[in-house]
Amino acid sequence: MKIALVGSSGGHLTHLKQLEPVWHKHDRFWVTFDKPDASSYLTEERWYKAYFPTNRNVFNLIRNTFVAFRVLLKERPDVIISSGAGVAVPFFYIGKLIGAKLVYIEVFDRIDKPTVTGRLVYPITDKFIVQWDEMKKVYPKAINLGSLF
Numbered sequence: 001m002k003i004a005l006v007g008s009s010g011g012h013l014t015h016l017k018q019l020e021p022v023w024h025k026h027d028r029f030w031v032t033f034d035k036p037d038a039s040s041y042l043t044e045e046r047w048y049k050a051y052f053p054t055n056r057n058v059f060n061l062i063r064n065t066f067v068a069f070r071v072l073l074k075e076r077p078d079v080i081i082s083s084g085a086g087v088a089v090p091f092f093y094i095g096k097l098i099g100a101k102l103v104y105i106e107v108f109d110r111i112d113k114p115t116v117t118g119r120l121v122y123p124i125t126d127k128f129i130v131q132w133d134e135m136k137k138v139y140p141k142a143i144n145l146g147s148l149f
Contacts, residue, residue, distance in 0.1 A: 003028040004077035004100070006091045007084060008054065009035040015083035015105060017041060018148050022081075029075055031067070031091060054086030065090040072098055083107060084117045092121045105129045106139070108147060114138050 003026050005016045013032055030047035032038045038047070048071050051060040068090040080095040082088035083105040092102050102125045106118045112134045114122070122128055122139055130142040 001026050001079065002075065002077045004031065004072070004075065004080040004091065004095070005029070006031040006050075006080060006082040006088050008052070008087055009033040009038045011107070012083045012085055013038060013041060015107070015148060016081065019081065029071075029077070031071060031087065033087075050087045052087075057086075061086065061090065065094070068094045072100070079103060081105070082121075084115060086117055088117055089120050092124060096124050101126045103127045103129065105148065106131065106135060106142070110135065112138065 003023050005023060005028060007013050007016050009032050030042055030045055031050050032047060033052040034049040048067065050067055051063040054060050054064065064087055072091065072094050076098065077100050079101045080091055081103045082091065084107055095102055104118065104121050104125045106129065107115060108131050111132045128139055128142045130136065130139060130144050131147050133144055136142055136144060
């Protein structure tokens with residue numbers, strides 16, 4: 001199985017690293033920002049650079065859509081896992097078009113209202129994971145796995 005791990009740098013990247021028991025035995029690649037934490041975390045990993053900032057930045061959304069097309073058509077992952085943020089959106093929609101399974105993990109610090117990225121990808125995810133029971137009111141089809149930290 002090939003896994004794409006897609007997320008912004010910082011806490012989102014840390015969330016994905018916490019999932020190492022899930023991905024460590026599989027063929028995988030990463031998509032994140034070219035920032036110091038990513039380059040230090042991912043020295044032994046295959047990774048692609050996405051454009052930032054993504055928060056309400058339409059230009060970088062378009063640029064990352066092209067990155068998503070290029071990377072996903074080259075790599076053809078079976079599963080795409082993301083904990084956000086905005087970089088996940090084009091990867092999820094294009095991933096859905098190529099038949100990848102989509103797993104989204106809503107961030108830990110959201111307890112009772114959705115993130116913009118969560119709202120955008122929720123309708124198309126195969127598994128939507130939250131970390132608080134209160135979030136089941138926001139995302140009824142979500143699975144609560146509790147804290148990943």
